[in-house]
Amino acid sequence: MAGGEAPELRDVLIVGAGFGGIHALARLRDGLGLDALLLDAGAGPGGTWYWNRYPGARCDVESLQYSFSFSDALQQEFDWTERFAAQPEILRYAEFVVDRLDLARSMRFDTRVASAVWDEDAACWTLTASDGRAWRARWVIMATGPLFATHLPDFPGLKDFAGEVYHTGAWPHEPVSFAGKRVAVLGTGSSGVQVSAALAGEAEQLYVLQRTPAHIVPAGNRPLGAAERAEVRARHGELRAQWNAQPGAVMYASLPPAEPVLPANPVSALAVTPEERKAVFERAWAYGGYALHRAFTDLLTDERSSMLATEFLRGKVAEIVKDPATAEALAPRTLYGTKRLILATGFYEMFNQPNVALVDLYRHPLKRFTKAGFETENGHYAVDAVVFATGFDALTGSLTRIDIRGRGGRSLKDEWARGPHTYLGMMTAGFPNLFMVGGPQSCSALANVITANEQQVEWFAECIAEMERRGVTTMEPGEAAQAEWGRLIDELAGPSMVAKGDNWYLGANIPGKARAILLFVGGFPAYKAHCDAEAARGYRSFALA
Structure with missing residues (x-):
């Protein structure tokens, strides 16, 4: 430990200054009045948008939806300039939120957490940085991000x-x-x-x-008009409810008066003529963004429909790329939705x-x-x-690259060697009081990440508040609930295209990584419903001491 100093004692320690960590600090410090401290390896906030500064870096969620909803002031005061914001603008937004909420005084930058060790006797965690500085707290929130550990x-x-x-x-x-x-x-x-x-x-x-x-489609990016931004501000609560009712917690559709909304099509791609199908695909292509996902209802669940989308995209590549050999090499061959x-x-x-x-x-x-x-x-x-x-070593890598030791010194990396096991994608048995934002077996990387982070942070906050009211010292999921959650993850993934390809959703991009479905693919509303139901039952799937 640096200088032989005793670890700082806090109520809550948060690791990661991305959007999940930013919200967690605001909610726990200012909402619950806890002594919370955030630690981050970077020199400033932003998480993935702090590190990913490469030319052309841009979000694939529409910027008017890629924002916090817990504060109306934040929604009203920041102006987005493009339909899909570039990295510099998103980083400015993160910095704006930190400044607007006066969060920097509770953040420690240039602090890479190397280990987190559970103390059975004291019922608290000790987090140690790579330079030897250390902190202790009963509650820890790992907001290390699903896409942080580079490969x-x-x-x-x-x-x-x-x-x-x-x-x-x-x-x-x-x-x-x-x-x-x-x-x-x-x-x-x-x-x-x-x-x-x-x-x-x-x-x-x-x-x-x-x-x-x-599988590549046009973003359809463009500048945002003042009228469009004003309408979203005026209808923010109503629109947010509409967005959050969608599987990805986004509509992937701009708002009038900019252009008509392109609604989801409830029809199978197999139920129309080839001419009708091509016309629908063409509208989605021209609209841009993830509109193609919404072109037909079964593109991500029926292999025949999935392949029809792939064939359409192959045709678009042949139209655009002049050299036939290059076009053929660039044209997708796999099922649509497997990547x-x-x-x-x-x-x-x-x-x-x-x-x-x-x-x-x-x-x-x-x-x-x-x-x-x-x-x-x-x-x-x-x-x-x-x-x-x-x-990236997605979803698990940012956690397993920290030496996290739970009850009896058990290693999280070893526990997950054959695939992660969690309950609700938020906690793991044997690691008390350790919450994960955007962790494996949640819906984080298949939804609007900020919305998914907000939902989890709000759940953590209510949970911690309830534990404090009850005088509960430790909580962790039961083994049975964890096993049942794992079965549900596999069951939901079965018919999905996500489970039918070699992709980072399965860990297939990392040599030696156990192949396992890493995400809840049932959609954001269903995931939120599971979490809400557990809270309504009084957290009975957890061991409380």
Whole structure:
């Protein structure tokens, strides 16, 4: 411990200054009057939007919905400028909220939590930072985020590469110039698609390294008008109720007077003629955003309908990309919905530029990196910089990379070695008083993350308040309730496209990670109903001491 000092004692410790942690601090400190302290590895708030500063970084939830609802003042005072906000604007929003609510005085930045250890005798947690500073508290909220722990595969020869190396999830805070450089972007998930489109106009030569083509649709981004922003402010409560009734806690539809709302279609893709189906798909494509998810009711649950959506997207790629071989390589082959749908601006179009080339790693796998570039089975490519858009150890990685020790010294990493087990995606047996925001087996990454975070934080706050009223010292879920929740997670995922692909929803992107469904796929309203029902039963699925 630094300087041999005794750990600071608090009521609540919060780890992570993303939107979940920000709300938790406001709710517990100002709402419940608890002595709460937030710890974060970064030099400021923002969570994923603090770290992911790569060119082109942008949210795929419409900005007018990607905001806190617990404070009307916050809703009324911040002006969003685009339909889908870029990283700098979202970071400004996080900073605005922290400043407006005077939260910074209860935050400690540049503080990377290395361990969290449960003390049986004192019935409290000790959190220790990498520099030796320590804090103790009865309650701990891990708001470490579902997409924080970056993943960089161990590519042969990478240490020999003499050029610049970047990862989209840990981007430098100082400006990076790619002008006049030969650049490789490895990965065509959401980050890879966004950063590639941004660099296509700057790099002298851009190589996009793709293994599996993604399902990509136009974002349909545009500036927001004053009338549109004013209407959302005036109808915020009513609209929020409508949004939260949707599976993803979003409508994915802009509001009048900007353009008509595109409603969800309750019809199966198999129940219409090919001409009618194409017309519906075309409307969704032109509308942009996640409208395609709403084009037919069974695109994410029926493999035949899913494949019809894939075929439509293959046709769109062929229309846009002029070179037939490149178009064929870029066209998706897998079932629609088995991977995250990606919103893009100009991604397919950039392959018509002379300075952009696709490197198809499916046909010609990557062999190694060299001092001057990289080599595939099709030859050597000389590059000055490599951008890795290789994603995250999603949902569990941000927790298992901290040495969390519960009852009897049991390790959370070891407990989850064969897949995570939780109750409600919020607590794990054997780890008392430890709450998780956006953790595995919740609906966090399949819903509007801010809304999902708010719902969980409100549940934690009511729970802690109730435990304080009862004089309860410790709480943790029972093994039976945890096992039943796991069965429900698997049952819900069974018919879903999410469980039918190799994706990060299953941990398939991390070598050696146990394959397990990591999310509640039943939708935000159903998830909230389960949580509310547990509270209404008096938390009887928990062991209370």
